[in-house]
Amino acid sequence: xxxxxxxxxxxLAVFLTVFIIALFVISNASLRKSDKDVTQYFKxxxxxxxxxxxxxxxxxxxxxxSSGMEASDSITAILFIHGAPGSSDSFYSYLADSTLRKxxxxxxxxxxxxxxSDYGNAETDIEKQAAPFTELISQIPAKDWIILSxxxxxxxxxxxxxQEPLKIKxxxxxxxxxxxxxxxxxxxxxWPSQHWLKGLFSEAYQVSSYEKMxxxxxxxxxxxxxxxxxxxxxxxxxxxxxLAPVENADYLSRFISDDLLTVRIYPEFSHFIPWSQADLVxxxxxxxxxx
Numbered sequence: 001x002x003x004x005x006x007x008x009x010x011x012l013a014v015f016l017t018v019f020i021i022a023l024f025v026i027s028n029a030s031l032r033k034s035d036k037d038v039t040q041y042f043k044x045x046x047x048x049x050x051x052x053x054x055x056x057x058x059x060x061x062x063x064x065x066s067s068g069m070e071a072s073d074s075i076t077a078i079l080f081i082h083g084a085p086g087s088s089d090s091f092y093s094y095l096a097d098s099t100l101r102k103x104x105x106x107x108x109x110x111x112x113x114x115x116x117s118d119y120g121n122a123e124t125d126i127e128k129q130a131a132p133f134t135e136l137i138s139q140i141p142a143k144d145w146i147i148l149s150x151x152x153x154x155x156x157x158x159x160x161x162x163q164e165p166l167k168i169k170x171x172x173x174x175x176x177x178x179x180x181x182x183x184x185x186x187x188x189x190x191w192p193s194q195h196w197l198k199g200l201f202s203e204a205y206q207v208s209s210y211e212k213m214x215x216x217x218x219x220x221x222x223x224x225x226x227x228x229x230x231x232x233x234x235x236x237x238x239x240x241x242x243l244a245p246v247e248n249a250d251y252l253s254r255f256i257s258d259d260l261l262t263v264r265i266y267p268e269f270s271h272f273i274p275w276s277q278a279d280l281v282x283x284x285x286x287x288x289x290x291x
Contacts, residue, residue, distance in 0.1 A: 067095035077142035083151025085208035087115030120203030122210035130159035180219035226255035238269025
């Protein structure tokens with residue numbers, strides 16, 4: 001065996017070893033924080049008013065975290081809806097933000113199947129995913145609501161806005177995955193939902209995979225509902241988003257009138273706008289609160 005071939009085999013072996021270790025670590029992540037972890041996070045970030053709360057929806061316990069001002073009919077509230085995979089912790093940094101905490105009541109929710117909301121049981125129907133949020137905002141007093149969603153959470157937010165147009169003043173979508181023809185599926189996307197492989201992955205990744213593999217069909221199922229949108233909708237997307245092609249950003253222009261829809265596409269933004277562009281998102285929220 002030549003020296004060059006030995007080096008190639010060694011490099012390949014190292015690559016495969018790293019890949020297997022990375023796959024094991026990632027696939028076994030539950031992507032959720034326990035109540036203890038949540039309490040520690042907000043204590044560390046000086047947010048004493050943060051609360052871990054639950055409500056029952058169709059015999060399922062839904063967990064959410066609240067922060068900021070006390071809920072009241074006189075103030076605007078913000079509801080955060082995460083993507084897939086994910087959980088309520090996607091937006092903890094906003095709940096701990098000193099400026100937002102002084103001006104609004106905030107809630108971030110574990111979507112069905114994720115976090116501590118019927119964890120591990122996939123609900124791929126987008127309207128059914130939205131239903132617990134409809135129940136939640138009916139229970140919490142607020143002058144009005146701002147919905148901020150990311151990725152897979154955006155279609156859920158859209159259905160919520162259609163169901164509750166009188167309660168929601170604005171719907172902000174970050175890097176939405178909403179176009180049924182531009183659902184980007186990778187060669188490994190189905191692994192966590194394959195019967196012979198799913199045991200290698202955490203339940204969070206299994207749920208995400210079921211959602212991923214059915215998403216295009218589910219988006220097609222709700223396509224006829226988008227024209228019913230009556231809530232001002234803001235779409236913020238990035239040209240460098242390799243998970244949600246930029247065609248997703250313009251999709252709603254087919255269904256929602258120009259006076260209700262604002263689309264902003266930034267050349268340097270990636271898919272991870274809630275974290276990489278947090279200052280821009282906070283400024284957007286503050287502007288909407290003050291309107």
